[in-house]
Amino acid sequence: MYRYDEFDARFVKQRVEQYRGQVARRLSGEMTEDEFKPLRLQNGLYLQLHAYMLRVAIPYGTLNAVQMRKLAHIARTYDRGYGHFTTRQNIQYNWPKLEDSADILDALAEVEMHAIQTSGNCIRNTTADAYAGAAADEIEDPRVWCEIIRQWSTLHPEFAFLPRKFKIAVTGAAQDRAAIRVHDIGLAIKRNEAGEIGFEVLVGGGQGRTPMIAKKIRDFLPKDYLLSYLEAILRVYNMLGRRDNKYKARIKILVHETGTEELTRMIEEEWEALRRVTSIDIPPEEVKRIEAYFAPPAFETLADTNVAFEAKRFEDKAFAQWVRHNVKPHRVPGYVSVDISLKPVGGIPGDATDAQMDLIADLTDCYALESEIRVTHQQNLVLPHVKQSDLYALWQALAAAELATPNSGLISDIIACPGLDYCGLANARSIPVSQAISNRFADLEQQAHIGPLELKISGCINACGHHHVGHIGILGVDRKGEEHYQLTLGGRPDNEAAIGKITGPGFSADGIVDAVETVVRTYLNIRLSEAEPFIDCLSRVGADPFKERLYGEKAA
Amino acid sequence: MALIKNGTLAADIWHRYDDDTPLQADIPALVSLERWQAEREDILASTADIGVVLRADQHPDAITGDLPRLQVVALEFPAFTDGRAYSYARLLRERLGFEGEIRAIGNVLRDQYLFMQRTGFDAFEVKDGVTTRAFLAAIEEVDLYYQASADTAQTIWQRRHTTEDASAAAA
Missing domain, CATH: 3.30.413.10 (Sulfite Reductase Hemoprotein, domain 1)
Structure with missing residues (x-):
């Protein structure tokens, strides 16, 4: 991965000092909040509902173990012990203090990171395929x-x-x-x-x-x-x-x-x-x-399959299930990419504690070539280069820290924005809805049986939770002071990108969870076989059968 | 209003006329694009030094043919968050070859001074009481740039590959 040279390092250092001066002018009253706002924004600092929020750039979602440890350190020292990985492959801290913000940027600069242009009307962090290379x-x-x-x-x-x-x-x-x-x-x-x-x-x-x-x-x-x-x-x-x-x-x-x-x-x-x-x-x-800097790491020459790995997969059903969903093919024989799920059942999508970040850094040092980690736009992490033969040990360590939920690409692998729990723009909460759906579909066997299904939740029309491109999308709106949720079907973010269409009248916070279940049950009833994923089935039959089940015969 | 030019607070010899006031022959005149377009020949006949003020929604294409006769083009920032004039300044310098003064007017603050300077502005109308020192400090805070712009500063990309700087980078 890329490393700073003298110029990059000096530049970021200068930028931190410039920002430190701006904060001082703000705190002394020399600068108004209106004048300060675009400057703090271009350094990643937002003012949210309850506190400031600092968004740190993870360029194209690539970072290493040293940087991950620093992110853990920041979560522990300046926040409440966790961070939130975002759909733009960045990390957000929800509780930093304005007075600490320059020190946090200093800490980031020590490990060749910054928060420049993670906000404001400028060119933001460029994102990329999390499996690049x-x-x-x-x-x-x-x-x-x-x-x-x-x-x-x-x-x-x-x-x-x-x-x-x-x-x-x-x-x-x-x-x-x-x-x-x-x-x-x-x-x-x-x-x-x-x-x-x-x-x-x-x-x-x-x-x-x-x-x-x-x-x-x-x-x-x-x-x-x-x-x-x-x-x-x-x-x-x-x-x-x-x-x-x-x-x-x-x-x-x-x-x-x-x-x-x-x-x-x-x-x-x-x-x-x-x-x-x-x-x-x-x-x-x-x-x-x-x-x-992006030359391929030093891959060993390995056989296509590893005998010990195959044996473990045969013996340990839970391991096999994880491999099936969270392990991705690699271009080099004997290697794989590993999805680290930040979507435990009932958890907050994209959140990781300082201890989890530290553990991931340690495991990366042990098992991932060049200690490399990626952030995905689905709010998970990836270790891009892992030997098949190391998978079992890696899985055991991840599982012990609730980081091995075998749900990559399944219904509980939900994208959700921070919503009204944190965000000043939100109309409705996203996180509790996400947690309720995740709990409703807690049975991992059942999730696997349902198959690939991308569910995405936004707490307002700004769509940070990507609901427009969810196979199932949920949009929180404010209806006369009540949280209300619209349901969309058929969106997708891939080569055949499409915007999902609203099914009809919205639902209450409880009703939306039932509605999702209705959609899923309908799909299970009408799919041709397990080999027909939800999104394919939907494009074959259209939305009407789903609407009938959601609203009764008349609505469709 | 005070004027920062060549790194110092300068007396502003230019007068910004509104569209109805007659021009005085001995006072350098800044006029609106509308007035310039309506009274071009009269203005040229009545006064020697002319500058045109462009609002943020007025593209420099409107004065391309007039540039040899203009000493100043003043570009307006109605709010510092309106960045159109940065593009206009670069077009004036890099594409249209304008060598006269490009003046930033409107909401001109020290925190945008670096961007303005790099895109080709060389004069800055600032609020009275603003210290030049603050503006000059602002461009010293960050003096490394990756990308090329309208200024002549060497970019990081160039410096990495020139011998003297390259050995510093390796150190």
């Missing part, structure tokens, strides 16, 4: 270009005050596991007919109150031109994106109102002009330098 279907590791985007976008002087926040996601694999079609810019690495590597460029995806699937504006961009092309997109957006209404300020609205064809023409024209006059693109020797 490990997945069997990968064309090229997307993290090289994610790191280049990280450096380019960091304190970019032209794009610090965009109309609205801006999110970029990159995948290097055939299967999109980074939800690139619901990002402001989605990039998919591809190979053209001449065998060259480049990017398919998608623009204008997003969720929130106006969900949209991104439109393709370029089929193939040679990779050396990525930054000038991004600069062209951002410049057009910065100048033309709406600033009169924050709900219409994302680039998806600009794409929608201008038309994909016309906006593409403007972006291409800007790009041509940019390339003629200035040298925005990263120098080739610098690309090489960054690439070197």
Whole structure:
């Protein structure tokens, strides 16, 4: 993975000191809260319902054991002993003090981390396939270009005050596991007919109150031109994106109102002009330098299957169940990627305690090549490079710390936003609903029997819980002072990305759990076989059979 | 209003005219884009030094052909959170080759000074009583940049591969 050199380290240190000065000016009253707000936001500090919240960037979801230990230390020292991993592959702390915030950033800088641009109307942390560098279907590791985007976008002087926040996601694999079609810019690495590597460029995806699937504006961009092309997109957006209404300020609205064809023409024209006059693109020797950090780890030459591992899988049913759901194929024989579930039955999705983080760091040192860890946009963790032969020992240690729930991709692997328990924007609580559903489907055998099913919950229309792209989506709304939940079906974040459709009238907090169960029972009744996952069954039969069961014959 | 230019608080010799006040020949004039477009020839005849003020919704394309006759282009920040003028400044410097003064007006604060300077602004209208020291300190707080912009500063990406800096980075 990438490591800071002298320049990166000095830069982050300068930034911390600058922020320390700003906090001091705020605390002394020299600066108003209005003036301070965008500055703290660009350093990751939000003001939430009950306290400040600090969002720490985990660039493209990649971190190592040393960094994980520091995150545990921060949770223990400056928070209440836990952190929350987010759908943007970051971590949030819910209870830091303003007075401590510069010290926390200092602690992060010690391990080559920061909170720059994790908030505010600027280019946010770039996200990527959590299995980058490990997945069997990968064309090229997307993290090289994610790191280049990280450096380019960091304190970019032209794009610090965009109309609205801006999110970029990159995948290097055939299967999109980074939800690139619901990002402001989605990039998919591809190979053209001449065998060259480049990017398919998608623009204008997003969720929130106006969900949209991104439109393709370029089929193939040679990779050396990525930054000038991004600069062209951002410049057009910065100048033309709406600033009169924050709900219409994302680039998806600009794409929608201008038309994909016309906006593409403007972006291409800007790009041509940019390339003629200035040298925005990263120098080739610098690309090489960054690439070197992402060279594959030193894999051993191993057999495709490990006999001891197969034996354990045969003997230990619980282990076999975990392997079935939480262990993913790797491109190198004898290796696998391991999903560490942060979704224990009845738990809070994405939360990890300081002790769990420390344990994961220790296990990573023992069992994961180069001590590497990933954060997934499903709010779980991944150890990307683990030997099959180490799986049993790793599983036992994870299980002892409630980190081995075998539910990756199943109904209790829920994405949920913090909701009204923490968030100042929320209309309804998300976490208790998530916990109730997780408890309702607590039987892991039953979950496995139901099969792959992505359930996602947002506590308000801003859709941080990705409900629009949940196979089953739940949206919390406020109805005359009561928490109320709408149900959507058929959303998906992958290659065939789609926005889920509302089934009909919403439900109470208890009613929504019953409604989910009704949907699942209906599916089990009408699926062709266990080999037809929920989402396939839904697209075969449509929503009507589900609506009939939810609301009675008339509604459908 | 005070003006920061070349790193010091400077006397502002320019007068910002409203659209109805007659121009005086001996006073350098800042006029709105509307007035400039309506009275171009009269303005050129009546006074030697001219600058045009662009609002945040007025793109510099509107004055491309006039740039050789302008000493100043003033770009407005109606609020510091409105970042359109950063793009306009870069276009003026890098694409349109404007070498005159690009002045930041409106909600100009020290915390955006670095961004303004890097995108091509070289004059800053600030509230009276603001100290230049605070602004100058603001650009010394962070003096390392990854990406190229309208300034001539060497980027981190360049410095990593020049001999002197590269050995420092390796140290």
